[in-house]
Amino acid sequence: MSLLDPVRRRAGVRPPLPAVASPEAEARARQYWWVNAFALTSATVALAVAYLAGARFVTIAQDLLVMSLALLVLLGSAPWVQRHGGRAAGASVLASTLLFSLGAVWVTPFLAPLAVLALLVPLMVTMPLLDRRLLVVTTAVVLAGVAVVSGLGEWRRAASPVPSSVGPVVSLVVFTPMVVGVIAWVVLDTYRRLEAQSAELRASREQVVRAADAARRTLERDLHDGAQQRLVGLSLRLGGMRTLVEAGDCDAVLRSLDEAVEENIAAVRELRELARGIYPAVLTERGLVPALRAAALQVPVPCGVDGGDVPRYPENVEAAVYFCVLEALQNATKHARATEVRIEVWDEAGPAFRVRDDGVGFHVDEATRSGGGLAGMEARIVAIGGRWGVASAPGEGTSIGGVVPSEPR
Amino acid sequence: MRVVLAEDGELIRAGVLTLLSGFSDVEVVGVATDLPGLLRAVEEHDPDVVLTDVRMPPDHGDEGIRAARELRRTRPGLGVLVLTQYADAQYALDLIAEGSQGRGYLLKERVGRARQLVDSLRAVARGGSVVDETVVEMLVEAGRRRPDSPLARLTPRELEVLGLVATGYTNQAIAEQLVVTDRAVEKHVSSVLNKLELPQDSQTHRRVAAAIVYLSEIGETAPPGRPR
Structure with missing residues (x-):
């Protein structure tokens, strides 16, 4: 695993921490692509069947052409999506939806509200995968698309009032389930995700309370003895x-x-x-690296601290990282029987850290399931929006790292 | 010796005053309870040495260290002995960062040993340096834990001498402490400095700074690359 890579300190290259975007958001964007492909294909097939079955209206033929083009764009970009993942999936769906919206609204102007809805969905789904710049660009594209589609609908409706006819109604009957289906999937998926997250939050809250109680008991005992x-x-x-x-x-x-x-x-x-x-005063006064240097002096085995120019972060962020590192140090010396430990701290749009030891190591799956220190560390870092990871195997040593996105103070 | 005392805790302030009153050559000329008060008292009384808490109003942070830094600029000759609850090398390093002459860092519990407190005050007033033995011990211990520690090259006696040098002992004081001759101490000291490649300096305060910086650096930097 990446956390175990040797440190390339001289080149200033840091080993990768857990990927920046969550794998969930990535998988979700890909799923969304498939849902779109499925919806668009079924709608195209349904419209084609209606046409062949005798609904031979000009608007249906035109809609069919538009949908085929949109489908072509979507499926044509499939290899690219395969290679580049979530963001590419979002871009592919957005391009196809733009094409479809413009064409379909041109042919059948009263589809404009539906098309506007469909345009907003790719932005919603890919948002967690985009950095600030891409988010601005995508939002601008979507908003421009929405404006053009609405304007186009109004203009076409006024310019060529559609005589009441069966053609547009057939299109509407086919398009509505397609768009509603995609939106329903997004809503349901979001709901399920939120459910899972709130379960996780409940669990981590309990974990925090348990840890606080345990800390109080230890404190009482230490004071008493x-x-x-x-x-x-x-x-x-x-x-x-x-x-x-x-x-x-x-x-x-x-x-x-x-x-x-x-x-x-x-x-x-x-x-x-x-x-x-x-709560060490040196953490409050001097920040993360000096506090960790002070903590390293107390570790019973050699413990180096690599920490260059790390700025000051908000108090809760520094505290979370500090106590997580402390817990990792405890693991290393108490349980892993390490003979040497190394702490690294650097800035990666927030404090990033890694604690490596040459101890006995363990099976990560088993240790994570059994809770205890690892779960506590994870809860601490995740609670303030950070990412946390551990890599270890029996006889391989242990590496624990994390990063907490945060602006310097 | 004229002393300005800065301490916001009433109990400790009264205790230190009582303690210092037992020494005829020590005169407390001014008392302050916060950072601005300390600087004012120094302006007003022009003392030989300042005895100050680290954490005081207004911010309850590191006012004592800040005062020492400020006074280094305004009154280079004035000694500052910082009394602290914190056994953190970082503060001691900050204190001597802009020169160790006339600077001392002592843990608060030492007020229990009146003689040690007054000796430290005298040393700092003379331009010497004092670093609390707990801080030095911590640094030496951490330094020794390194697998290829340069401290391993020292004999137990030399290690002891290094500790005393870093704490701010003069050669003469080391000789008294270890009950050996001055010549023997000189030999030990020069051998320690040689082995650690530290500059041979007869100025006690410069020896302290070199030793503390050296110890804190080897303590925190384990050799690269060992744990994977």
Whole structure:
């Protein structure tokens, strides 16, 4: 898997993280292409059958010509779509729909509303796959198409009032199910996707709550066993000193005082470590890379940090990445028995990170199913709109990475 | 020694004042509770050394470090000892980034050891440097964990000497600490600096800066390419 590629640091090339567009959106755009191809083919066949069955109107013949051309554009671009995926599928459908809308509205102007609807769908489906520039271009094309189709419909209706005739009605009967079918597919598909997402969100919310509770329990235990014990010990010692003073044993009092100071220093040290674990001040003050450098110093095995010019990001983004890396470090040292760990942080339209170790590794599928640390890390990153990935195999070491799209502060 | 103290926590402020009052050569001439107050007090009293908290109003961020940076420009000769809750090397590095002369970084719990606090104040007022031993230990430990660590070339004694050099000990203080002769310390120090390819510098504060920067760099940069 890509996460395991050796780092090409010198060339400044970073190994790819999980693909930028989600595979779901990609698959969806391809499916959409097929749904379109199916709808257009069936509508063309239906219209041809109607024509051959005796509905020999000029408008039907013209519509047939338009649809065949649109179908030709769609199917003709199939190899290109195969090669280039989702965006190409969107472009192919858009081109074919534009052609179809203009032609069909020219022939049968009252189809204009239907054609406008059909034009909007490719934009809706491909939107998640487009970067800002492409989105602007596509939106402009669609809006121009919508304007032209509406204007064309109005003009044609006024210029050549269609005598009430059977031809356009047949076209309407064929086109409506085609367009409605495509739109219904998009709506249903979106609905199903939202359902799945909300189930995922519920699960990750539960995971977050569970993790927070676990963290509180750990904190309570640490406080109880650590600083609290020492402070109780300190009280006892102070009580004891009173007795020593009353007995007039000055040397013993001095000794006891020194010990009390040391005890207190140890308590402060423990509290500091706890406070750092809750939220390190250096993260707030200095940002991600300095905080990770500080964390790396505490890792019991050699731990390098590669982090160049990484800007400051919003607090929640920095915190998510920081704690995710910390969790990965824990995994590496506690479970993977790594002898060396490496942290990389860079900017990729937001903080991107990777933690690699040379530990024992594991089967990713099994570990992800069993939840725990990996699920927690994923939940943290996904919760703020990031992507997260893990690559590992027994004996191969582990690589955990992610990227959170975010504007610098 | 005239001291300006800046600390927003009432308890600690009172504690430090009581503690310093036990030393006849230490006089607290001004007390501030925030960054602007500290800078004003320095203007007004012209002290030998400033003892300041890191986190203070107005932003509760790193005001103490900022004050030290500002004072480096306006009063290069003034010593600044920063008292902090944070055992983070990053802050110490920031503090000495524009010169380590007359700069100190001490963890707050050291106020429990009055002598250490006052010794550090004196050292910083004289233009020396002090870095808390916890920070140095952390850096040395991290540096030693590297598989091909240059620190592995040092003998245990030399490692100890390196720690003391980075903490800001003078040769004489090292000799006292280790109960050896000055000559022996000189030999150790020069051997350490040689092995680590650090410049031989008799100026204690420059030694501190070189050692801290060196340690923080080897600690965080594991050799490239090992884990796949």
